[in-house]
Amino acid sequence: MDNGITLPADVQILSHQIAGHRFQKDENGGIKSGLLQKDKYVLKPLQSPPRGEVEVKFYRTIFDLSIINPVHEELRNLVPPFYGTEEYIINGTNITYLKLLDIAKPFRKPCIMDIKIGKKTYDPKATEKKINSETQKYPRMGEIGFRILGMQIYKPEENSFQFKDRFFGLSLEPEDVTENGLKLFFTQKSSLRRDVLQLVLSKLGRINEFFHIQREFAFYSSSLLIIYEGDESQSPVESLADVRMIDFTHVFETNEADDNYIYGIGMLIKSLSSLL
Template identity: 35%
Template sequence: MAECVMEDGSRFAIPHGTELLAEQVGGHEFIKGKQTMSMLKNKDGHVLKYINKPILGEKENKFYEVLQNTEDPELLKLKKFVPEYFGTTTLKIANQDVRFLILSNLIEDLHEPRIMDIKIGYQTHEPGAPKEKVLAEESKYSGTKKSWGFCIPGYQIYNKETGKREKYGKDFGKHLQKDAVKNLFKTFVDQYSSPTISIHTLQSFLHQLHQIQSWFESQRIYHFYSSSLLFSYDEHRAHVHMIDFAHVIPATDNNLDSNYLGGLNSVVKLFQTILDELQADKT
């Protein structure tokens, strides 16, 4: 078994045939003695997502199972933006049985992928959550969540001078303020010092976002809380996927998911504004 050393000096062995998912942004990282575990990658290249809270983990697992077996035309539209699901597995880690979801690797076709995790919604707690949970969620990412309807738990770029990967995590996102978001988006899509690549990336992002937006403008099946859009690209391809479904609940009120749609609309507006500016500069 390979041994991993975390920033706090703690060590643990991961099972043979797996490795840490180096491209993970946002989410949890492994800290010995705590119920956290970073994502892994198995020998097939699939991503293993740790089920750290059984009830929420089972909810997310059930969501994937519903999509896996659905024949509902509305859910089939959603399915193409969600990681492919291959069931679950249990691994022995630090003398504990640990369950994982087995999901497709959304960035396996990208070279040195630039990645951004954007958690969507003005509200990230489920309705009826305990007061302590509500207060905790409302206090996090307040610089962007209250104004834009989304927050940024993490992103990854490459330093143009050194060529080395740079990651920015939750601490960065929690201190991010409203007025800095547009420049961050511009920096994210300007990773090749090429307006042409940036424009093509933005056009691809927006094409996919408009499809997701169209789905949310009509679907009355689910309400999504604390769910993210994962943006990834290299100089040839760009992807938008929906991830994190532990807090998805049925839309029993038959209303649109205005909370998610509001944040999604803000993301679309920002990317469209940046695209318009880049195209104007080229003419």
């Protein structure tokens, strides 16, 4: 690949990454890893402690089938399936990856949107400096309850994808995030994909119901990944759309309702419902 980074033969850069860290060299000549693709799996690099440790512990906890727990059982339906960890040496740097099922793999022309959920993205252990940094990053988050991190939309008339990055999401004001942000993602050939939107709302409703019941985890700076089939000329292989919870580096145990997440997903459902 470009920039002097040589990848192992059995992996490649994830072709449909729309947000998050990407491959690059750091100031010391080391490697900052991005998402990789290996067959039907996504390899997500473990972040530095304690964030990476928190995420792998969360996945191992909910996918431990020896423990009977209704919350864990439902979460296994709401997150990408987890297959442990793998290690690679890339340009002399040893990198540990989470091995997750690539949920976009079944789609021929996947339209993908990454949305961060919650009024606040800093966790209970955040320093005052971190709180200020996160708050200033997108002051509207407290009102909107979510932020678009990136998207790709298939344009059938051009047989190409349109991309929007995190700066697009940061530019959206509360009054236009629905019309200029969410509606853009669900629009093809100048028409709203109502079939997709209704299915996505149904899947979001299931996640919302789960959060109104569960009292085990609190999720900060976590996202929802929304995917739908952009090629209307083909029947979907498995499903027309999928919605999964992702990014769990700031998950905390709790015995209370996760009001931060509940507010965010509630506002997202309200915004999307207004498009119908």
